Amino acid sequence: MTIFSFIGVEAWSGAAWLGYGLLASLVMVLALSSYRWLLLYLFGGMAYWFTVELIQNILAGRPILMELSSWHRYIIAMGISWLPLAAWVLYRALRYDDVSQTVSQQRELEAARYIEHTPVYDDNYQPRFR
Numbered sequence: 001m002t003i004f005s006f007i008g009v010e011a012w013s014g015a016a017w018l019g020y021g022l023l024a025s026l027v028m029v030l031a032l033s034s035y036r037w038l039l040l041y042l043f044g045g046m047a048y049w050f051t052v053e054l055i056q057n058i059l060a061g062r063p064i065l066m067e068l069s070s071w072h073r074y075i076i077a078m079g080i081s082w083l084p085l086a087a088w089v090l091y092r093a094l095r096y097d098d099v100s101q102t103v104s105q106q107r108e109l110e111a112a113r114y115i116e117h118t119p120v121y122d123d124n125y126q127p128r129f130r
Contacts, residue, residue, distance in 0.1 A: 027039070048081070051081055052074065052077045052078055052081050053077075055077035055080050055081060056070075056073045056074050056076075056077040059073045059076060059077060060073055
C-alpha cells in the first residue's frame, strides 16, 4: 500500500504519468513566473465548480428533486450559484441610479452658474484694454 493507493497510481500508464507530470510542472512554472495571477483564475474556477457540486449534492438529497436527472440538478445548482451575482448587479444598478441623479443635479447647478456667451473670469482679472 502506497501513499497514492487511493487514486490507483499503480494502474497509470506512461501517457498518464507524462500528462500529469507536464501539468504539475506547468503549474509550478506558472507559479514562479510573473503570470502567477492566472493561478487565481484557475483556483477560483475550481472553487466555483466545487460550490456547484456541493449545491448539486444537496439538491440530490432532497426527496422532491431526486427524480430529476443529474443534468437538471446541475442546471438548478448553477442557477442558484448565480443568485449572489444577480443580487450584486441589481444592487450596483440601483446604487448607480442614485449616484447618477446626484451627479446630474450637481452638473446642472454648475451649468446654471455660467450664462451662455459670457466669458468666465477669475476674481483677479484685469482687462488689458480700457
